[in-house]
Each structure stands twice: as C-alpha cells, then as structure tokens.
Amino acid sequence: MSPSAALKATAVVPGVGYAPAVWARPRPALPQEGTPIPGGDVDAEIERFRTATTAVSERLAARANRAEGSAAEVLLATSKLTLDRGWHRAAVKKIKGGESADAATMSAIEKFVEMFKAAGGVMAERTTDLEDIRDRVIAELRGEEEPGLPAVAAPSVLLADDLSPADTATLDPDLFVAMVTALGGPTSHTAIIARQLGVPCVVAAGAGLRDIASGAMTLVDGASGTVTVDPDPEVAAAAVAEAARMADKIAAWEGPGRTADGDRVQLLANVGDGNAARIAAQGAAEGIGLFRTELCFLSAATEPTVENQADIYATVLKAFPEQKIVLRTLDAGSDKPLAFANLEHEDNPALGVRGLRISRSNSGLMERQLDAIALAGTKAGRDPEAPTWVMAPMVATLEEAEWFAGLCRERGLTPGAMIEIPAAALMSHDLMKVLDFVSIGTNDLTQYAMAADRLSPHLAYLTDPWQPAVLRLIDMTCRSGRDSGTPVGVCGEAAADPLLACVLVGLGVNSLSAAATALSGVGAQLAEVTSEQCAAAARAALNASDADGARAAVREVLGLA
Numbered sequence: 423m424s425p426s427a428a429l430k431a432t433a434v435v436p437g438v439g440y441a442p443a444v445w446a447r448p449r450p451a452l453p454q455e456g457t458p459i460p461g462g463d464v465d466a467e468i469e470r471f472r473t474a475t476t477a478v479s480e481r482l483a484a485r486a487n488r489a490e491g492s493a494a495e496v497l498l499a500t501s502k503l504t505l506d507r508g509w510h511r512a513a514v515k516k517i518k519g520g521e522s523a524d525a526a527t528m529s530a531i532e533k534f535v536e537m538f539k540a541a542g543g544v545m546a547e548r549t550t551d552l553e554d555i556r557d558r559v560i561a562e563l564r565g566e567e568e569p570g571l572p573a574v575a576a577p578s579v580l581l582a583d584d585l586s587p588a589d590t591a592t593l594d595p596d597l598f599v600a601m602v603t604a605l606g607g608p609t610s611h612t613a614i615i616a617r618q619l620g621v622p623c624v625v626a627a628g629a630g631l632r633d634i635a636s637g638a639m640t641l642v643d644g645a646s647g648t649v650t651v652d653p654d655p656e657v658a659a660a661a662v663a664e665a666a667r668m669a670d671k672i673a674a675w676e677g678p679g680r681t682a683d684g685d686r687v688q689l690l691a692n693v694g695d696g697n698a699a700r701i702a703a704q705g706a707a708e709g710i711g712l713f714r715t716e717l718c719f720l721s722a723a724t725e726p727t728v729e730n731q732a733d734i735y736a737t738v739l740k741a742f743p744e745q746k747i748v749l750r751t752l753d754a755g756s757d758k759p760l761a762f763a764n765l766e767h768e769d770n771p772a773l774g775v776r777g778l779r780i781s782r783s784n785s786g787l788m789e790r791q792l793d794a795i796a797l798a799g800t801k802a803g804r805d806p807e808a809p810t811w812v813m814a815p816m817v818a819t820l821e822e823a824e825w826f827a828g829l830c831r832e833r834g835l836t837p838g839a840m841i842e843i844p845a846a847a848l849m850s851h852d853l854m855k856v857l858d859f860v861s862i863g864t865n866d867l868t869q870y871a872m873a874a875d876r877l878s879p880h881l882a883y884l885t886d887p888w889q890p891a892v893l894r895l896i897d898m899t900c901r902s903g904r905d906s907g908t909p910v911g912v913c914g915e916a917a918a919d920p921l922l923a924c925v926l927v928g929l930g931v932n933s934l935s936a937a938a939t940a941l942s943g944v945g946a947q948l949a950e951v952t953s954e955q956c957a958a959a960a961r962a963a964l965n966a967s968d969a970d971g972a973r974a975a976v977r978e979v980l981g982l983a
C-alpha cells in the first residue's frame with residue numbers, strides 16, 4: 423500500500439493505536455475433499471482424530487482458566503464445541519468411509535457451518551467459531567503451528583482476515599494496541615470482545631487490508647474506522663495524544679450523564695439477561711434502556727410459560743429496583759429467529775414477519791408476554807413508582823401502536839415503541855398521540871432507510887447511522903417528541919458513539935442506551951460540550967451530504983478537527 427494511504431472500514435471500538443502491523447498466523451491450507459486415509463488404517467485414523475481434538479480442546483480450556491469474564495466464557499465454549507458429539511459423529515462416519523481425519527474434519531464442520539448459516543443472523547456470525555475449530559484441529563493433525571495470534575514482543579497493530587473469538591479473547595491489550603479485520607461485522611463475537619477489552623477495533627476493511635505488509639507503521643482510528651499506513655509521524659503522535667487525553671477523561675468521569683452546561687441526558691444500558699443487568703448496575707448505567715427479551719429464548723423450542731418468562735424478566739428488574747427499565751417485547755425474526763414464534767421459512771426475513779408482526783398470527787403471544795412483564799414487577803418486588811416501560815419492536819403503523827398501547831394500559835404498563843422503520847419516523851407525530859415514549863433503534867432504522875443489510879460486511883458504508891438521511895429521520899422524530907412532550911431515546915449502536923451522541927443530544931434525544939462498557943466514553947464526551955454546541959453539531963450533521971462529511975463537520979464544530 424502506498425505511504426499515507428487510508429483504508430475506510432467499519433468503526434467498532436473507539437480509540438487510537440499506532441504501531442508496526444503484524445499479521446495473524448494464517449489458517450492451514452484445507453485438504454482436498456474426500457482425501458483418503460494415508461495407509462488406510464481406519465482405527466488408527468479415528469484415534470488420531472480423537473487425540474487431535476482432545477489436544478485442541480484442552481489447550482483452549484487451559485487458556486480459559488487463565489482468562490476472566492466473557493473471554494473465559496468464549497474459550498470454554500469453544501473448548502466444549504471442539505469435542506461436540508454432533509460434529510464428531512459426522513467426522514467419524516466420514517473416516518469410517520475411508521476419508522483422512524483432516525478431510526473428515528473439514529466436511530463435518532462444513533455441514534454444521536451450512537446449518538448455522540441457514541439459521542441466519544446471530545447464528546450465522548457464530549460460524550467463525552466452527553471454522554476456527556476446524557483450522558486448529560487440521561493444524562494439530564498435521565503438526566503445524568496453531569493458527570491465530572502471532573507471538574510479539576513489542577506493541578503492534580494486529581491485522582487478520584478474520585479473528586476467531588478464541589484468539590480475540592486472549593489478546594493482550596498491552597501488546598496489541600489496535601486490531602483490524604478484513605471481514606467480520608460490528609456485531610460479531612470479535613467486535614464484542616474487542617469492545618470489552620477496550621482495544622481500538624475496526625472491522626470489514628475488505629481485501630485492501632492485504633496490501634499492508636507486516637512491519638508497516640499503521641495508525642488505526644477506532645472511532646472513524648480509518649486505517650492509515652505510514653502516516654505523518656507528527657499527525658499520528660497527535661492522534662495518539664488526543665486519544666490518551668480522552669482515555670484519562672473517561673477514567674476520571676463520574677456520571678450521571680450531562681452536558682458541560684448541566685443538561686441531563688440519561689445514560690442507560692442495553693442488556694439481554696439478568697447477568698448483564700447486574701454488571702451494568704456496577705458501572706455508569708442509570709437504568710436499562712433496552713432489555714432485548716427475545717435473547718432469553720433463542721434456544722427455546724416452545725413458548726415459555728407466563729410464570730417462566732416472569733422469573734427471567736424479574737432477574738433484570740431486580741438489578742435496578744428503583745430506576746428506569748425499558749423492556750422490549752419479543753423482537754423475534756430475521757437475525758434472531760425464535761422456533762416458537764417465527765415462520766419456518768421466509769425469502770426475505772428482514773422484511774418479513776418479525777418484531778411485533780409475529781403476534782398477528784400467534785394469538786395471545788403478546789398478551790402473555792405483557793402478563794409476564796407485569797408479574798415480573800411483582801416478583802422482583804419492584805417499587806411501584808419506578809418507571810417500568812414496555813416498547814414494541816418494528817412498529818410501522820398507527821393501528822399497531824394503538825393496539826399495543828391498549829394492551830399495555832390494561833395491565834398498568836407504560837407503552838412505547840421502537841422507531842426503527844422509516845414509516846414510524848414519518849408517522850411519529852401520530853404515534854405519539856397514543857404512546858408515552860419512543861426509542862429510536864438506529865441499527866434497523868439505518869438498515870431500512872438505506873436498504874442495506876445491517877450484517878453485510880460489503881455495505882458498511884451504507885449501514886452507517888451518520889448518513890444524513892438517517893439523521894433527518896431522527897430529527898423528524900425528535901421534533902414530534904418536542905411538540906408533544908414525549909420522551910425520545912436512542913437504543914441502537916449509534917448511542918455508543920461519543921461523537922454521534924453529541925449530535926443526537928443536539929437533535930433533542932433525552933436518553934441514550936448502549937452496551938454498558940460504552941457509557942463512560944459517551945458520558946465523558948458529553949461532559950465536554952455544551953447543549954449549544956450539541957445543537958450546532960446537529961445542524962452541521964443534518965446539512966452534510968454524506969456520512970463522512972457529517973463526521974468531519976461535527977469534529978470541526980466541536981473543535982476536534
């Protein structure tokens with residue numbers, strides 16, 4: 423790559439890293455399909471397969487023992503999956519049919535990868551775990567070096583086509599000052615762990631990443647998603663210094679969320695279960711802004727009973743007994759299918775029967791969930807005065823909002839809706855006549871406004887909430903909120919971007935909800951700007967002609983250029 427050339431990719435974890443690049447060790451070359459057992463001894467080949475999988479599994483388990491938190495969980499899960507009976511049975515069957523252990527490993531794993539891909543969404547992103555196991559086992563069978571993290575002695579920028587969750591989990595943040603992958607998406611396992619480790623991270627950089635040679639000085643900006651090779655050393659040093667200054671501010675910041683001139687902005691956490699809620703309660707979160715209830719039931723074959731659901735919801739409610747909690751009813755479908763709620767097959771599930779729409783064909787499903795939410799409040803001994811808000815996902819029409827609000831009010835629950843379909847933003851003025859609050863889901867709002875699959879690594883330039891078209895829909899919603907006195911929150915990933923948070927506040931958003939780990943970065947940034955500056959930032963972003971232009975204009979307005 424030419425000096426100072428910059429690659430633009432998807433920003434995942436803000437922060438700046440500047441160091442020589444180092445490439446992850448390559449995956450082993452895959453064997454020819456159906457390669458026969460050398461020598462033909464089936465029993466010995468099965469034995470070799472078992473020894474190799476056990477060695478890989480034990481190595482991962484040993485690393486799990488040395489790790490903590492979700493890193494340990496990921497390693498342990500991968501260690502267990504390495505010995506999973508499902509794919510072992512398929513592999514042993516192939517070996518018995520005469521295939522070599524590495525060819526059998528490849529085809530057995532391939533079968534499961536196809537199954538995960540067909541399930542789509544979150545499951546599809548987990549195919550990286552399976553492929554990682556395949557590569558480790560094949561390398562072990564051949565006596566080759568394990569693929570993945572290289573051994574480095576000095577701070578480096580890690581480059582990889584894709585990183586396995588197991589590699590990311592054991593990454594030492596003191597040695598790897600930033601990471602960039604050619605593939606992957608913002609919601610992949612790798613991205614989630616990078617966020618937890620606080621390592622600046624950029625994904626979906628594309629094939630151009632391959633042009634960066636190991637050893638080239640590389641500057642990674644995890645906030646803007648740029649990767650620059652051989653930058654001007656002074657520019658790089660200034661970027662690193664600015665990032666370090668911000669890191670100090672973040673460490674020193676104490677909530678609650680407010681602008682420099684004291685305007686309050688509630689900072690809330692996105693969670694998927696009681697454990698995440700308890701962790702959020704130990705940090706900066708002032709409550710929960712999005713409890714994705716569907717994540718509790720991804721592996722349930724049948725609808726959980728009201729009692730069962732209430733017990734699960736109560737674990738989240740207990741974590742914030744007096745604070746605001748926003749529960750979202752099942753957003754089943756598309757990237758999060760539920761066996762008991764979704765159609766078996768849809769040609770285009772992102773535009774299909776998902777979110778609130780599942781209730782049309784499943785009589786009583788919504789009513790039972792709302793009963794469970796009401797019951798959970800009692801079970802958790804929640805303060806009756808504490809705001810327990812409930813919102814429906816994928817609302818598109820006034821009729822849907824009216825129906826949902828009626829069901830909530832019958833049960834004493836406060837009704838709201840996600841604004842994540844352009845139709846809902848356009849109709850927000852009317853929706854607010856029947857709802858008590860709204861929360862903007864920028865992930866889907868961007869996907870649907872830009873007609874670009876949010877999981878596609880090829881369309882990251884479109885699935886960018888900085889797109890002025892998306893900001894204009896948010897602006898429209900905030901104006902409706904101001905006119906009617908209805909609170910407007912944001913709970914998509916946009917709320918985790920400190921710079922964009924200033925724009926959202928300037929547009930009139932009252933609360934921001936994001937991964938708990940992102941909240942102090944957002945809070946520290948808001949504490950640096952006045953509401954007047956936020957309003958100016960919002961105007962600049964709305965008037966930009968594209969996403970990069972919006973970022974640049976806002977940086978300039980806020981004096982960060």
Ligand code: PEP
Nearest residue numbers: 842863864865866913914
């Ligand atoms: C969104 O769409 O922005 C959102 C918060 O919902 P989810 O990411 O769960 O679809």
Ligand code: MG
Nearest residue numbers: 842863865866
């Ligand atoms: Mg959504």
